[in-house]
Amino acid sequence: xxxxxxxxxxxxxxxxxxxxxxxxxxxxxxxxxxxxxxxxxxxxxxxxxxxxxxxxxxxxxxxxxxxxxxxxxxxxxxxxxxxxxxxxxxxxxxxxxxxxxxxxxxxxxxxxxxxxxxxxxxxxxxxxxxxxxxxxxxxxxxxxxxxxx
Amino acid sequence: xxxxxxxxxxxxxxxxxxxxxxxxxxxxxxxxxxxxxxxxxxxxxxxxxxxxxxxxxxxxxxxxxxxxxxxxxxxxxxxxxxxxxxxxxxxxxxxxxxxxxxxxxxxxxxxxxxxxxxxxxxxxxxxxxxxxxxxxxxxxxxxxxxxxx
Amino acid sequence: xxxxxxxxxxxxxxxxxxxxxxxxxxxxxxxxxxxxxxxxxxxxxxxxxxxxxxxxxxxxxxxxxxxxxxxxxxxxxxxxxxxxxxxxxxxxxxxxxxxxxxxxxxxxxxxxxxxxxxxxxxxxxxxxxxxxxxxxxxxxxxxxxxxxx
Amino acid sequence: xxxxxxxxxxxxxxxxxxxxxxxxxxxxxxxxxxxxxxxxxxxxxxxxxxxxxxxxxxxxxxxxxxxxxxxxxxxxxxxxxxxxxxxxxxxxxxxxxxxxxxxxxxxxxxxxxxxxxxxxxxxxxxxxxxxxxxxxxxxxxxxxxxxxx
Numbered sequence: 001x002x003x004x005x006x007x008x009x010x011x012x013x014x015x016x017x018x019x020x021x022x023x024x025x026x027x028x029x030x031x032x033x034x035x036x037x038x039x040x041x042x043x044x045x046x047x048x049x050x051x052x053x054x055x056x057x058x059x060x061x062x063x064x065x066x067x068x069x070x071x072x073x074x075x076x077x078x079x080x081x082x083x084x085x086x087x088x089x090x091x092x093x094x095x096x097x098x099x100x101x102x103x104x105x106x107x108x109x110x111x112x113x114x115x116x117x118x119x120x121x122x123x124x125x126x127x128x129x130x131x132x133x134x135x136x137x138x139x140x141x142x143x144x145x146x147x148x149x
Numbered sequence: 150x151x152x153x154x155x156x157x158x159x160x161x162x163x164x165x166x167x168x169x170x171x172x173x174x175x176x177x178x179x180x181x182x183x184x185x186x187x188x189x190x191x192x193x194x195x196x197x198x199x200x201x202x203x204x205x206x207x208x209x210x211x212x213x214x215x216x217x218x219x220x221x222x223x224x225x226x227x228x229x230x231x232x233x234x235x236x237x238x239x240x241x242x243x244x245x246x247x248x249x250x251x252x253x254x255x256x257x258x259x260x261x262x263x264x265x266x267x268x269x270x271x272x273x274x275x276x277x278x279x280x281x282x283x284x285x286x287x288x289x290x291x292x293x294x295x296x297x298x
Numbered sequence: 299x300x301x302x303x304x305x306x307x308x309x310x311x312x313x314x315x316x317x318x319x320x321x322x323x324x325x326x327x328x329x330x331x332x333x334x335x336x337x338x339x340x341x342x343x344x345x346x347x348x349x350x351x352x353x354x355x356x357x358x359x360x361x362x363x364x365x366x367x368x369x370x371x372x373x374x375x376x377x378x379x380x381x382x383x384x385x386x387x388x389x390x391x392x393x394x395x396x397x398x399x400x401x402x403x404x405x406x407x408x409x410x411x412x413x414x415x416x417x418x419x420x421x422x423x424x425x426x427x428x429x430x431x432x433x434x435x436x437x438x439x440x441x442x443x444x445x446x447x
Numbered sequence: 448x449x450x451x452x453x454x455x456x457x458x459x460x461x462x463x464x465x466x467x468x469x470x471x472x473x474x475x476x477x478x479x480x481x482x483x484x485x486x487x488x489x490x491x492x493x494x495x496x497x498x499x500x501x502x503x504x505x506x507x508x509x510x511x512x513x514x515x516x517x518x519x520x521x522x523x524x525x526x527x528x529x530x531x532x533x534x535x536x537x538x539x540x541x542x543x544x545x546x547x548x549x550x551x552x553x554x555x556x557x558x559x560x561x562x563x564x565x566x567x568x569x570x571x572x573x574x575x576x577x578x579x580x581x582x583x584x585x586x587x588x589x590x591x592x593x594x595x596x
Contacts, residue, residue: 087413117541389536
């Protein structure tokens, strides 16, 4: 795993503050589980009201936590006073999203001044077992001089 | 626009029944707005509890309605007794998701026995104006002989 | 189809000059078939030395002409003195690339000052029949003040 | 790195035979550099006739070797008597494709009976230095009972 040097020593607080303003994360019950420079994990307990027609987690929810994990992985490397937007992402749903708890991992693959590329992974935890349920790739844009709030 | 012939005359009821079982759509307040063979629209009124850090609709919610619209566009062309899974999708968030109401359109580009490809579009309505906020492309798989419930 | 106003009246010559510098297009025998603001077509006659293991056009060649068509569709709307880079693209190969001639269409879906999003389509012509063989979506970046050569 | 068990002990010969039938690989001068179960590398020396307008390797060529590397990574795990098709891929061009030699790596992330998902990476070698120039994600389909030739 590449080691990244954050340009803003205060990156963790900046990520926590921004995440706390993502109303959707609260609505679905997602939490920041881990913050490192260029690497963020979001945890989501299963809830029956977030499912698709077969009772699995809806791909939109899987995508939501993957997108936020990647977004904050990138944001952790951005300079102070900037904000982050998702340009695009692609996600493969590789197994049914069945589990008690889901972990979305976002990891910077290529940081950049304007664009940053992340790898996304979502796993389902069930009876102590972890299963990869989604993998993705994401492009972020850094808006310098545009504070996050 | 290509015209598609549904293989199951009862496609509309099948789509409505499946959509009604997507608990997430109810949770976020999304509704089926239009069902044609190979073309489905989902409408979602804005809600502050579905937003990201700048107060816009979260990309995960935009993706959720886009994914479901595409999934049901494909499903409308599937044979009776089958079900649909999203293999993968890619989505570009092309403008801030600001509006009073959002319309996700899923449209089959290439139907197939096993795999079906859809185009996805999400627009935001604001003061009578419609703005394209996301475009995507999606791959679906048809599970024959696996009823949707 | 949206109508786009080019910011540089000389867009066509700019596209032709840049395309002429893409050595790969010459190597594979591709030609610019049509240039309109935000919409470019590239034509490629079939050649047996461009195939994959089943004798169809290799997905990399399909991607090459799709990527260039989209890139120049975007570039046609860029200001004078700028250049274009592909940030990323996604492509579905929806039918075997069998034909005598292939047409790649790139079309701007959302122009922007920094990022431009295109839709890509590749068709195969065979005995007067056109078949869609690939659809894609592409993100371009405009480098202002960086002339193309 | 996950370890995969090939279902066909003769996977290496099968991959080599199929690659040898990809006329495009010969045309551009690409070679199989490494074959392991679920992991394939393709090497390509730089050639000026494969470039885009700035003299870098064209994204279509980068995509071609990435697509073939992923395709054969998947194919190495397929059963005897099957063949492989690319359903779709997505690729980010993360740095200018400048170098003396390029290495495309395809790696299976999730094998499956019908669909297999791969991660793609392309690096440029220049003066002993390796630089990541592209990352991608790919979906393959296994056609059982359809021999590759």
